[in-house]
Amino acid sequence: MNTSIQDSYNLAWKLGGVIKKHLNPNILTTYATERGAVAKQLLQADRTTLELFSAKFGQETPSLLQRADDLRVFLGGRAIRYADPLLTSSSAQGFGCFRPGECLPELAITNHATGRSVHLHNVMKSSGAWHMVVFAGEASSVAQMGRVHALAKQLEGLRDATFGVLETLLVHCAKWESVELTEFPTLFQPCDPVTGRDYTRIFIDERSYPGVRHRMDDFAA
Structure with a gap:
């Protein structure tokens, strides 16, 4: 069922974008390339599951154990990678735990204004909009904040054209x-x-600054 829901979502936002004339109709071809690959992975996962249930405990082959480990990663959503060149550039470089075309990893963040801890996934609502997440780094640096303002100025020029289509987070x-x-x-x-x-829309990366919520409590006190 989870896979079917993901299939529907993948197609729905593309259809919505085409109907609203925000996207080129060619984007609809990416549904087959992206979700078709996932369907093949799902079939392999089913075969692996069947073999695991059929094999005697302790007598699994190294190959089966390796596929079982791959199955765990797949079921966790971390084995899916969209590589259609229309949406994911083959030359795009990832950084840290982020890889182009892959599911966004879990990232605990703290709202800068309220001190409330949330996950990055949860602040990106499924509204049909694109989300641009700006990782601003050490924002207390004058030079770095200058770069953030320069980027924002460029994005401001796109605001009217992308209103309701592009949501920005930092x-x-x-x-x-x-x-x-x-x-x-x-x-x-x-x-x-x-x-x-x-x-x-503005958050602190908890991994970079552990204990941020406790620090906020100290200042509030």
Whole structure:
């Protein structure tokens, strides 16, 4: 069932983009290349599962044990990689645990304004919009903050053309008390005339600054 839901989602956002004239109709061809590869992986996973149940405990072959390990990775969603050249450049370079075309890894982040801990997946709502996550690094550095503002200025020029289509988030690794929200570009904290300023787009990478929530509690006290 999970695979079927992923199939539907993969096709739905592409159809929606084409119908709204946000995307080139050619993007629909990527459904077959992306999800077709997953279907083959699923069939292999079923074969491996059947062999595991059929094999006597302790008598599994090294090949079967290796495939069982691959099965665990596949069922966890980490073995899926979309490589259609229309959407994923073959020359694109990953960094850290991020790889182009792969499922976004779990990343614990803390909202800079509220101190609430969330996962990156959970702040990217399934709204049909594209999400751009800017990893701003050591944002307390004047030079680095300058780069963030320069990038935001470039993205501002796309705001009208991508309104409702592109959502921007920022994750930095500076110490919470070393940088103020007001120092970040308004692109990442837009102000709505009715609802006010949006404080749900700027986060701190908890792995880079462990204990950030405790530090916030100390300052609040």
